Amino acid sequence: MWEIRQERAEDAPLVEALNAAAFGPGRYAKSAYRLREGVAQEASLAFVAVEDGVLRGSVRFWPILVGNDPALLLGPLAVQSAQRGRGIGIDLMRKGIAAAKELGHAVIIxxxxxxxxxxxxxxxxxxxxxKFPGPVDASRVLGLSLKQGALVTLSGTVRRPRLDEAVCAQGAGMG
Ligand SMILES: CC(C)(COP(=O)(O)OP(=O)(O)OC[C@H]1O[C@@H](n2cnc3c(N)ncnc32)[C@H](O)[C@@H]1OP(=O)(O)O)[C@@H](O)C(=O)NCCC(=O)NCCS
Structure with missing residues (x-):
């Protein structure tokens, strides 16, 4: 059985390799990637699934603005291909969602x-x-309220809340 714990600095290269394997180079062209580029992830909401010392899965969240409202963007979420269908992805998301709620975030998209x-x-x-930066399939735009009614009033342009110089200097918001 796997354990879900917070991502640590030393996990980052493994998480990035997992995301590269799961999403391929096409991930850089996605609208969601553009929202993450140059912005540090919400470090307190990054979780990994570890089993027998092996990193099986990862979930990360990024801060965004929708209109002028702060929100979280869920993803990337990835599980090692040979380990899919065991419930790891759902377990990672449940941990992340619960932590986001506890930290007072209002909404996840x-x-x-x-x-x-x-x-x-x-x-x-x-x-x-x-409204996303770039094309997205409207039927795939999903949301979850962590505070009652937060999703109902959410509307507008989805954008980055800031740029983080350290992340820009690395040249990526990886994943
Ligand atoms: C999507 C992903 C994270 C799911 O992880 P996982 O650990 O296999 O998921 P879980 O085991 O928690 O859930 C599996 C269940 O969800 C279902 N499921 C998985 N992907 C699904 C999808 N895209 N649509 C509908 N159902 C899906 C499975 O059929 C399975 O159903 P079952 O429980 O009835 O057998 C994993 O498949 C993955 O890494 N995919 C590549 C990366 C990706 O596409 N990430 C999501 C976009 S951010």
């Missing part, structure tokens, strides 16, 4: 498959309510 993310409570947002 993501771009992904609704049938999967519905398992942890995500629902589709009305098409056009959020």
């Amino acid at each position: 993501l771009v992904g498959d609704e049938p999967y993310y519905a398992r942890v409570g995500f629902t589709r947002l009305p098409p056009g309510r959020l």
Whole structure:
């Protein structure tokens, strides 16, 4: 059985390798990647699944703004290909969502498959309510309220809250 714990500095290269294997080079062209580029992730919300000393999966969150409201962007979420279907992905997300709630975040959004993310409570947002930097499939824009009503009032342009110089200097917001 795996253990979910917070990502540590020494996990980062393994997490990046996992994301590279799961998403391939095409990930850099995605709208979600553009929102992460040059911005540090929410370090307190990065979790890894470890089993027998092996990193099996990872979830990270990024801070974003929707209109002028702070929100979180879930992802990347990835599990080693040979370990999928065991519940690791859901377990990682549950930990991350619970921690985000505890830290007082109001809402999480993501771009992904609704049938999967519905398992942890995500629902589709009305098409056009959020405007991403670049094209996204409207049926894949999902959200989860951590505070009552937070999703109902969420609308506008999705953008980066700031640029972090240290991340810019590395040349990436990896993943
Ligand atoms: C998506 C991913 C993280 C799921 O991780 P996982 O550990 O296999 O997921 P879980 O074991 O918690 O859940 C598996 C269940 O979800 C279902 N599921 C997985 N991906 C799904 C999808 N895209 N749509 C609908 N259902 C899906 C599986 O069929 C399985 O169902 P079952 O429990 O009825 O057998 C993993 O497949 C992965 O790393 N994929 C490549 C990267 C990726 O696409 N990430 C998501 C985008 S951010």
